[in-house]
Amino acid sequence: MTYLGMPPPVRGTGHLRGRQPFPVAARRALADAQLRHNLGNATQTIRAKRARVVAELPDWEALRDAGQAIKAEAIAHLDSYLEQLETNVTLRGGTVHWARDAGEACQIVTGLVSATGASEVVKVKSLVTDEIALNEALAAARITAVETDLAELIVQLGHDWPSHILVPAIHRNRAEIREIFLREMDGVDPGLTDEPAALAEAARLYLRRRFLSARVGISGANFAIAETGTLCVVESEGNGRMCLTLPQTLITVMGIEKVLPTWQDLEVFLQLLPRSATGERMNPYTSMWTGVTPGDGPQEFHLVLLDNGRTTALADPVGRQALHCIRCSACLNVCPVYERTGGHAYGSVYPGPIGAVLSPQLTGIEANASLPYASSLCGACFEVCPVKIDIPSILVHLRGQHVEAARERRRPPSPEAITMAAASWAMSRPDRFAAAQRASGLGRVLGRGGRVRRLPPPLAAWTRARDAPAPPERTFRQWWRDEHGDPP
């Protein structure tokens, strides 16, 4: 729906698409036995922890219903809640900025940091600042961004990419981390062992003086309360508290979909998020602040509200549910495709099932055409999602859109989409997949969900996707051989 004078839809920019389509990147990941082993271990451990703490609550399903309803309300009246948020943050001494896309957000933040004269900023782990490629923009302005979350620090010092929303260094084992620290950390004890406690202590010492002298902190936000103007960050290590408390200036970047209507809504999300994310009853630290508090914490506070394709996703009645996501990562940990390929293959800061529906919507389907196929539609993601996002239905819907877009251009769907259809076929059955990969320990989820889920709505899109005009078989096999060397 457009009206006169409306600019074309915003396409999300920044780190939302990979250099290679999913099937090519996934193939490399699948060949990496160490990565698969680390991922398998990690996802299995988190799954078990989550299941245990979720089972403790007799009212878990009611909390999920409430979470879904609150998010739906927030998204249904997003304009009104954002205006309320802006008013209340401003009333309490904060400044609100609006950014259409990644470039504009980076420009705002870089300008704010430059105005303080600081040449170094401390950062709390934040997906949205990864999304907009803020560190690169700061570096271009000669500002050093120090990642302070242990895993992000490992990723940053390893000149690497995060591979999981919550445990970004899940692909690294302790020996690799020790090597990275010895190589990259100035002043590190050369006798450093690979004990996790010793590695954590090394990071603590390395970061401490940076925290104590930092002048500018940069964060994301888990929630923002329209009614009060309160921002909320959930974390474990205390690096968040350091960044949110000690610097004189705090800059928070947040996607517009993070706003919640009322203070009371926190009673739902502070139960859903920690249990779904790290499998804890409560995460060690949650910080909440409202504007500026004299004598306590930063005396200058800026909130940057980011669109970057979110309003485009909002216009899609099926796809907009993806904006309900609270980034708990539970769907990654149960996904049989993610468990084998890891996060890098998705090419976006948002990996796994949620990434497969969010990234193509933010960038436009044509820029991320293979992602909606990066799933076997087993439905495990929907079952664990704390806000009940029906990811399989959105995937099917996006596949339909992709086929439709291709049809309009009178072209068959992209080769990677067809490949992914074949790959998800292979991944959806343990025997087929094992034959191809001889991977161990797979199929726990598939054992239950290997079936293709009920035909999700809208059926029309599903039908279109199934009726996709496939290229002649020989051409496809030929294409596969050229790309992959052996027949499917």
Added chain:
Amino acid sequence: MSAREEILARIRAARAGETPAGDGARGGRPLSGDDPWARERGYRTAGEVHGPALLDLLAERLADYRAVVRRAEPADLGAEICAALRRRGARRIAVPPGLELPALPDGVEPVAADGLAPAALDALDGVVTGAAVAIAETGTIVLDGSPGQGSRGVTLVPDYHLCIVRAEQVVHLVPEAVARLAGRGTRPLTWISGPSATSDIELNRVEGVHGPRTLEVVIVSGGGH
């Protein structure tokens, strides 16, 4: 068009022609029986555990997340605090304005810490505070910066945090705590569940990263009130 106007216009255009439920004015509206949101609150909002059992649950859940837990009768609180500081070997301890403390043991110096720079806080051996609310089910204490609780930096930089929780501050459930904090929402809040921790290295939990590496909680019984 400014970015603000453009984003708001896009949001409105994205939903043009739909009549979504609700009115976008949920904020500030009290929950009532005919409120559509009341229907969604099918989860527990009233505590189900009370009295000594509630304090036991809090103690168990705090310990489960590696906090050191002590129990005290009101009359013994002073002795318990002195014993904790002696065990810790603390010399200079931050004491926020408004916290009534008994005489500290010989050799322990209370420091009025609000307003100190981070480096000065770093030179302290620990901090003693009260709390605003504690949640038994999750083993969480909440500080809201009111008298006796200090500013956020004071409970963050020193490596040892001794927190006094009184029986009347303890609730069973998260929604009860959120309700108690409702009027105080614009103060900076810190929710603490155990000492800082990381599981970033092969998912091994390591306690104590940047926040205080030791969290000690003294739970004070109601004393028959």
